[in-house]
Amino acid sequence: MAEAAIPAPARRPVLAGRVKAALVLFGLFAALPPVAAAAGDPFLVLIATRILAYAIAAMALDLILGFGAMVSFGHAAYLGFGAYAVAILASFGITDIFVQIACAAGVSALFALVTGAISLRTRGVYFIMITLAFGQMAFFFFISLSAYGGDDGVGLRSRSTLFGTDLLENDVTLFYVTLAVLAALFLACHRIVGSRFGRVLTGIRENPVRMEAIGFTPFRYQLTAFVISGMMTSVAGVMLANQAEFVSPAFMSWHRSGELIVMVVLGGIGTLAGAIGGAVAALVLEEALGMMTEHWPFWFGLFLVLMVLFSPRGITGFVEKLGRRRP
Amino acid sequence: MTNLFVLQLLNGLQLGVLLFLIAAGLTLVFGIMDVINLAHGVLYMVGAYLIATFAAATGSFWWGLLLMLPAAVAVGLALEWVVMRRLYARSHLDQVLATFGLVMMANEVVKIVWGVSPLSVPLPGILSGSVPLMGPLQYPVYRIAIIVAGLAVALGLFLMVNYTRIGMLLRAGATNRDMVSALGVDIGRLFAVVFTLGAVLACLAGALVAPILSVDTGMGESVLILTFVVVVIGGIGSIKGAFLGAILVAVVDTLGGVFGPILLRQVLDPAAAGQAGRTLAPMLVYILMAVILFARPAGLFGRRG
Numbered sequence: 001m002a003e004a005a006i007p008a009p010a011r012r013p014v015l016a017g018r019v020k021a022a023l024v025l026f027g028l029f030a031a032l033p034p035v036a037a038a039a040g041d042p043f044l045v046l047i048a049t050r051i052l053a054y055a056i057a058a059m060a061l062d063l064i065l066g067f068g069a070m071v072s073f074g075h076a077a078y079l080g081f082g083a084y085a086v087a088i089l090a091s092f093g094i095t096d097i098f099v100q101i102a103c104a105a106g107v108s109a110l111f112a113l114v115t116g117a118i119s120l121r122t123r124g125v126y127f128i129m130i131t132l133a134f135g136q137m138a139f140f141f142f143i144s145l146s147a148y149g150g151d152d153g154v155g156l157r158s159r160s161t162l163f164g165t166d167l168l169e170n171d172v173t174l175f176y177v178t179l180a181v182l183a184a185l186f187l188a189c190h191r192i193v194g195s196r197f198g199r200v201l202t203g204i205r206e207n208p209v210r211m212e213a214i215g216f217t218p219f220r221y222q223l224t225a226f227v228i229s230g231m232m233t234s235v236a237g238v239m240l241a242n243q244a245e246f247v248s249p250a251f252m253s254w255h256r257s258g259e260l261i262v263m264v265v266l267g268g269i270g271t272l273a274g275a276i277g278g279a280v281a282a283l284v285l286e287e288a289l290g291m292m293t294e295h296w297p298f299w300f301g302l303f304l305v306l307m308v309l310f311s312p313r314g315i316t317g318f319v320e321k322l323g324r325r326r327p
Numbered sequence: 328m329t330n331l332f333v334l335q336l337l338n339g340l341q342l343g344v345l346l347f348l349i350a351a352g353l354t355l356v357f358g359i360m361d362v363i364n365l366a367h368g369v370l371y372m373v374g375a376y377l378i379a380t381f382a383a384a385t386g387s388f389w390w391g392l393l394l395m396l397p398a399a400v401a402v403g404l405a406l407e408w409v410v411m412r413r414l415y416a417r418s419h420l421d422q423v424l425a426t427f428g429l430v431m432m433a434n435e436v437v438k439i440v441w442g443v444s445p446l447s448v449p450l451p452g453i454l455s456g457s458v459p460l461m462g463p464l465q466y467p468v469y470r471i472a473i474i475v476a477g478l479a480v481a482l483g484l485f486l487m488v489n490y491t492r493i494g495m496l497l498r499a500g501a502t503n504r505d506m507v508s509a510l511g512v513d514i515g516r517l518f519a520v521v522f523t524l525g526a527v528l529a530c531l532a533g534a535l536v537a538p539i540l541s542v543d544t545g546m547g548e549s550v551l552i553l554t555f556v557v558v559v560i561g562g563i564g565s566i567k568g569a570f571l572g573a574i575l576v577a578v579v580d581t582l583g584g585v586f587g588p589i590l591l592r593q594v595l596d597p598a599a600a601g602q603a604g605r606t607l608a609p610m611l612v613y614i615l616m617a618v619i620l621f622a623r624p625a626g627l628f629g630r631r632g
Contacts, residue, residue, distance in 0.1 A: 065420075071419060071423065073423065115617075118620050118621055121620065122620070122624050125357055125361065125419060126559060126625075128363055128419060128423060129363070129555040129558065130559055130620065132552065133556050133559065133616055136552045137610050137614075140609035141610055143609070144605045144608075144609055147602075254548070254552065258365075258427040261427075265420065265424060295435045295438070297432070298432050300428070300431055301427075301428040301429060301431030301433075302428065304424050304428030305432070308417070308421050308424050308425040309410065309413050309425065
């Protein structure tokens with residue numbers, strides 16, 4: 001019954017449009033390294049790799065924020081798990097990126113399962129504050145981990161290895177690998193959202209009581225989505241550590257969690273491809289403001305406040321309105 | 328050992344009283360207006376900077392404190408009028424974004440106005456020095472003064488909430504906002520009063536702690552998260568919960584940091600105990616929060632889940 005109630009074919013064009021938008025974005029990204037090389041600005045590739053890593057994280061957050069209405073304010077913790085998985089495993093001589101990703105995802109799944117199970121017993125303001133507190137808990141754990149630099153963080157001796165080779169030492173290769181990871185995870189997210197699981201999740205977002213009445217247990221679906229999102233975010237952390245060749249608790253500060261939410265919202269929540277665009281927009285805006293003034297956080301903050309205050313339905317409504325104006 | 332315990336217990340109490348001052352406003356704002364305000368920690372920081380400025384200008388801590396209070400009222404009213412008022416009807420996500428923006432702005436404004444180097448506020452002469460407690464144990468007078476002042480404010484709040492008309496409206500608003508509004512209470516004005524009250528309490532906490540901490544831009548943030556934990560543990564909208572939660576969190580945080588490693592040394596070798604203790608101590612309050620929430624999802628005194 002539940003399957004039949006949702007007119008799936010009517011949604012196809014929208015989804016197809018979003019996939020097209022994502023493909024365009026990926027295509028533009030793929031063209032970047034040659035352009036950067038031609039422009040004689042190799043740093044551009046490193047900056048773009050950072051943007052791609054954050055795009056992975058923002059997209060993973062969008063999976064629960066956009067499709068599950070779970071405003072997690074502690075998602076930077078998973079970035080940290082990914083980053084520290086690289087640093088800690090490397091210190092034991094394990095540099096294979098697949099092993100590192102598996103470890104990062106495993107730890108993140110465990111953390112998300114425990115903290116998610118507790119956080120999901122509540123909703124609204126409680127949920128936001130509790131995820132924030134758990135994020136901070138992870139943050140303080142790594143701050144006190146003096147074996148890995150504590151507050152100062154620790155540099156990586158080398159990047160992760162790919163199939164036993166040091167291919168990732170090349171910035172351009174790292175960029176393309178990150179792009180491939182993003183594309184693969186986008187596809188996975190897209191499949192999840194379109195699946196029965198995704199539609200149940202969206203249903204719970206719209207009306208949890210009704211979903212419960214027709215026989216679904218919201219908690220189970222929400223927790224599963226929360227765990228998946230955490231695992232994906234940790235992959236972003238692995239890529240980010242390789243990009244920066246440095247790992248520190250700063251990756252997991254609550255400001256970072258806030259920035260991830262900003263990215264999701266800027267791109268339009270519940271759109272996946274939008275989250276990627278939002279990550280690009282937010283980070284480019286940061287870089288641009290940072291070049292103009294050292295007090296860029298002021299202007300970024302002002303931008304956020306004005307966006308919320310002067311659009312009738314908040315930033316989300318503002319973005320939707322922009323979207324509608326486009327032909 | 329006993330001396331150390333008493334000393335740390337007092338330190339915990341002092342931190343708890345400060346946390347309560349901040350959490351009281353936050354829990355009312357959450358409970359009555361259903362607004363999440365990430366910028367509440369900013370107000371604590373602003374209070375400290377205001378007293379640093381006024382105390383330096385007048386040369387007296389007391390004048391500084393006296394001038395800080397009307398300034399705090401002005402800051403609270405302005406913030407409510409310009410930003411918060413427009414957020415009440417919005418989604419939590421919008422509230423998070425706007426107040427997150429405010430945090431970024433405020434930190435930069437403070438850097439622009441007061442510079443990046445930390446400020447210090449001199450201890451008021453009459454409250455400097457220490458008093459003997461028991462045996463060889465001395466405790467700074469100023470910290471005792473903070474505890475006394477905080478408890479006095481807590482008592483005042485308790486009386487106000489339970490025995491005055493505005494307190495009655497606060498309790499009613501925390502229970503059922505729409506009903507209060509339907510009964511003809513100007514809910515907009517009530518919100519403004521509550522927000523400003525919360526702002527002044529947070530500023531007061533910042534001002535009180537300024538002489539014993541260095542005043543810098545990051546000071547609001549660590550406290551903000553601890554305050555969230557307090558509010559969540561105590562139950563949103565409950566002053567009583569905020570008080571007990573604040574004392575509980577502060578005592579666990581303070582005692583855990585000192586006695587955790589000592590206790591671990593009984594079972595582990597000293598080096599491992601030291602590392603494990605340092606790692607576990609800052610996590611203790613969050614574990615406490617998790618345990619309490621697991622048992623009572625709405626907090627100790629919360630009604631809504």
